[in-house]
Amino acid sequence: MIDTGKSVDFGSDYAVPVNFYWSGYADALPQQRGAYLRWLADGRSSPDADIAYVFAFFYGLERRVLIDAENDRAVDAEMPQIMKELTRLHKHYGSKSGLFSRHCMSLLQVLQLAGDPQRLYLQPMPDSSPEDGMPLHLRVALGQACVDNVPLTVDMAWAWIRYDPALILRTAASRCPDEFESLFRLTYKRLHGDGIALVLTTHKLCLPYSPASPGLQASAGGKTMPGDIPDFTIASLPRQTLQELIDACSSELDAYSRVIEHRPDRHATPDAWLFLPFSLWPETAKRALAYVNACLGETVMVMSVEELARHFGASAGIGKDNLRALAAALLAQRIAMEPDILSMAGGAALPERVALYRAAAPQEAGDVASFYETALLSLELLLAMAQADGVYSDHKWPLCQAQIVAWSQLTPYLRRRLMARMILLQPVALSSFKRRIAALPPVAREACADCIITMAGTPATRQEIAVLERVCTLLGVEHQKMYSQVHAGATAHRPVSGSSVSADGFVLDRARIAALQQDSQQVATLLGDIFQDEPGTDVASPPIDSHDGLLGLDATHARFSRHLLTRTSWRRSELEPLAQEAGVMLDGALERLNEACYDAFDMPCTEGDDPVDINPDILERLAQ
Known part of the structure; x- marks a missing residue:
């Protein structure tokens, strides 16, 4: 209260610091009284005013609310004006003094709740500083919501985590406040x-009030709000749920937070928002992804990395980390990327092209991983065969496409994934498969060989046979088995849609193969009878050792070679049934014999394709 009988010195400035808080106007020095009156006259808003003068005015408001209002009910009419003034003072000086901010907000909340308002949870939360702790308005609103059986709405939950000092906000929440609030609200509603x-x-x-004025602490302290309202600020379960949600949202924003820490100027560019959860992407980026989704369907979309980056607004290109973030966001929307950027090692180079395709649906889950890997390796080997030394006249891509469609054991997702891998496949040498093949179990290698032989078709030239032999050698499959399958009709020029498959890989249609083998055997017997008495130049048979070997050849090739060496010249049509009867591939067997002769005598055994002439020098050497 201002005592007009006290002396006043108007020469003092209210911006000069005051060394002590005076409890009343009468306790102040004349210079301080003058500065205080000048501050009042200037509108009580100057940011330069020392906080002591603000407290002096606040003491008067506090006395009016706590003492005068109890003695004179007419003062109640002033309460709206006092609340307005407290709000204004807090706006101007709340940030200048934490102590004043807490006292001001506490008195303001007492006034707001003095009339025992109902359903505060439906009213907007008054603005308050988080440093002031949980506002009384929020604490009462939570209690009233519980009594009225109203759930904790997202607005009340957000207010709770803003003001409750017991809830810990991580760095991402404070560094990206707008993004954190948006993500928190979306996640809360979703969960x-x-x-x-x-x-x-x-x-x-219990809402105690401790007056700021030293003169009122004894007479007006300890007042509490009436009412039977639960206190949820000490309940552990809601707070634990909110803390878990805070941590989850912060984790989703960690990557984005680290980006804008170093490049705050890039927060609105793809360099930053690619690391945001998709729900927080800009609308233009969401529309770009929706366009890709609509165009994709069940097909495979191939484009350069630069084209993909431009589609999402990264006109300056895209780095490996950003591409990885984009791949993760696309996968969350069921769009997979090949190559699998998310599984690539950190030192791997950025691909030039990518293929987008529809990711697996939840109902497509199944244990087909071993089948997929065997199918993938088979197709890659087939294409590598086609590229090896330019042997095959076709590149086998149409065959791969047809085979992928024909494999009924693959889910639609795995078909799309295989197709994407094949489209992006670059030419590689057969030797590059050694490490992958070495990691396969024997049954998977055999299954892979069966598949390749089936898809490759009947070799037409000696070079094609040599390539097929190299593949079988890599897979650790005996050439004899490969020759038998080819001659028995196990290969096919079209995909074998009726093949059965086990968990370990491919199993061919054995009934069909058996029938073809039986037919081939009958043809071989018939041809053998026809050409058995064919005239020719007889030569002495080379000596046969006890192990049925010849020049280091295995028993099967040795027996065929001995039959071959009984004459000096053969028509190809004569040799083919003999090779089939022996269970070998004709060109492969001739190649093996020639290699053995080169090793032993530095010269080939046969010359020409049709007729096939036997080198007389070899016959002479073997006869010795």
Whole structure:
């Protein structure tokens, strides 16, 4: 209260610091009284005013609310004006003094709740500083919501985590406040719908008020708000749920937070928002992804990395980390990328092209990983065969496409994935498969060989046979088995859609193969009878050792070679049934014999394709 009888010195400045808080106007020095009156006359808003003068005015408001209002009910009419003034003072000086901010907000909340308002949870939350702790308005609103059986809405939950000092906000939440609030609200609604149910607690809300004025602390302190309202600020379960949600949202924003820490100027560019959860992407980026989704369907979309980057607004290109972030965001929308950027090692080079395709649906889950890997290796080997030394006249891509479609054991997702891998496949040498093949179990290698022989078709030239032999050698499959399968009709020029498959790989249609083998055997017997008495030049048979070997050849090739060496010249049509009867591939067997002769005598055994002439020098050497 201003005592007009006290002396006043108007020469003092209210911006000069005051060394002590005076409890009343009468306790102040004349210079301080003058500065205080000048501050009042200037509108009580100057940011330069020392906080002591603000407190002096606040003491008067506090006395009016706590003492005068109890003695004179007419003062109640002034309460709206006092609340307005407290709000204004807090706006101007709340940030200047934390102590004043807390006292000002506490008195303001007492006034707001003095009339015992109902359903505060439906009213907007008054603005307050988080440093002031949980506002009384929020504490009462939570208690009233529980009593009225109203769940914890997203607005109340957000207010709770803003003001509760017991809830810990991580760096991402403070560095990206707008993104954190948006993500928190979206996640809360997704997980909890209309809100978390509040369970009644036995703890009742107690709202003490401690006056700031030293003269009122003894007479007006300890006042509490009336009412039987639960206190949820001490309940552990809601707070634990909110803390878990805070941590989850912060984790989703960690990558984005690190980007804008170093490049805050890039927060609105793809360099930054690619690391945001998709729900927080800019609308233009969401529309770009929706366009890709609509165009994709069940097909495979291939484009350069630069084209993909431009589609999402990165006109200056895209780095490996950003491409990885984009791949993760696309996968979250069921769009997979090949090559699998998310599984690539950190030192791997950025690909030039990528293929986008529809990712697996939840109902497509199944244990087909071993089948997929065997199918993938088979197709890659087939294409590598086609590229090896330019042997095959076709590049086998149409065959791969047809085979992928024909494999009924593959899910639609795995078909799309195989197609994407094949489209992007670059020419590689057969030797590059050694490490991958070495990691396969024997049954998977045999399954892979069966598949390749089936898809490759009947070799037409000696070079094609040599390539097929190299593949079988890599897979650790005996050439004899490969020759038998080819001659028995196990290969096919079209995909074998009726093949059965086990968990370990491919199993050919054995009934069909058996029938073809039987037919081939009958043809071989018939041809053998026809050409058995064919005239020719007889030569002495080379000596046969006890192990049925010849020049280091295995028994099967040795027997065929001995039959071959009984004459000096053969028509190809004569040799083919003999090779089939022996269970070998004709060109492969001739190649092996020639290699053995080169090793032993430095010269080939046969010359020409049709007729096939036997080198007389070899016959002479073997006869010795």
